[in-house]
Amino acid sequence: MKAVLLDAEDRYRVAELDEPAPGPGEVAVAVAYAGIQWGDVMVRDGRFPLPRPFVPGFEASGHITAVGEGVDPGRVGTPVSALTTGGACAEVVLASAVLALDTGGLPLRTAAGLGWGAPTAYDLINTVARVRPGESVLVHAAAGSVGTLAAQFARLAGAGRVVGVAGSPARAGYAAGFGYDRVVLREDFPAVLGGERFDAVLDPVGGATRRAALEQLAAHGRLAVFGALASFEPVPADPGDLLVNGRSLLTYNSDLLARTHPGRLADSARRALALVADGSVRVDITAEYGLEDLATAVRRLAGGATCGKSVLRIGRP
Structure with missing residues (x-):
């Protein structure tokens, strides 16, 4: 699969990697869009001590393609908005099944804009x-x-x-x-x-x-x-x-909440998603980038040039 790697010299490059398989309690998501957020800036700047090379991206939307042990197989094919610990800037990402939220008829581009925010x-x-x-x-x-x-x-x-x-x-x-x-x-x-x-x-x-x-x-x-x-x-x-x-x-x-009480975070995410879905709340996506443009997207976010939400287009919506 194609994925963006952030190396030890703070450079982004698109690479071919093996597609990950979900473990217990996880789902694999074919990524349509990845959300870009301040955590990506902190990773780039070394404020999160993550090993390099690292596949960035902490939020994604797409369809579940596989499930791990303990996850309902009926979720395969479901459109979701997923909160991840990394790896969303790739064609496939793993996420906790609890934090992969069914989006129903919400467009996947909009769903990617929900993210952690x-x-x-x-x-x-x-x-x-x-x-x-x-x-x-x-x-x-x-x-x-x-x-x-x-x-x-x-x-x-x-x-x-x-x-x-x-x-x-x-x-x-x-x-x-x-x-x-x-x-x-x-x-x-x-x-x-x-x-x-x-x-x-x-x-x-x-x-x-x-x-x-x-x-x-x-x-x-x-x-x-x-x-x-x-x-x-x-x-x-x-x-x-x-x-x-x-x-x-x-x-x-x-x-921290995702690690200690993921169900509580998921409940709040569902409530927010429902308000977006019924039109009570608006998610404004102001910029869309290709996989090869992640460095530009993160630089613009860090420099204050981005309002609202930016997303990375990866697969088919």
Whole structure:
């Protein structure tokens, strides 16, 4: 089969590899599209210590072609959206059967756009920050895959005000189309908000942004941390100070959840998928690349040139 390999010199190349066979609890998926996400940037930059050469790609859509021991053989031929531990940038990828979700009639291109971002955004709003009707929400990285979905999930949860933060005027304009009441520029943040407080803040950025977010929480507000795009520097949070104002600092790690409670992650992914399928939520795929163009796709994502979701076209939809 054809697959993309990332070598020790951080170079991508298309190679011929043996097709993998599913083990117990796994399925093999003939990949139609692979989703491109921030994990691909972190792998390229060596922030995930994975052995090289490595077949990148953590999310895929396609049809199940084979199943391992313990998996219902009737699933062969089923269209799925699969969350993987790697290998999705190939003609065939292995995935846990639990995290290969039936997509029904949803187009496979759209299904690839769900990836890890859809359950992450769903959980941040509904199970981590637990947004209630009438509450205010601030979302950092508002123009990305998670940000655009989180704004929509916040609206469905009844949020009274949803504000986004984006890195450029173009990204702010793009994010504005997903239900935000206001999108501000990162260079103007937080001063431009004039001391506004929020019941929930979603932060994948870290560093100074995280420090500011703690100060922007209203009484009983929740800061949901789910990444460190800009900085891994420590951000002090005094439990005593948080307690006085009833504020909470919460974290969300979808990769860990997939390993410890995969059924919970799968349930959130199904709920998100259902909302996309019935038209309540929109997944916006803004760029499509061929297998040989993965380096370009990852570079554009890392450089902030990508809004919404990018996918890699691999097989037949």
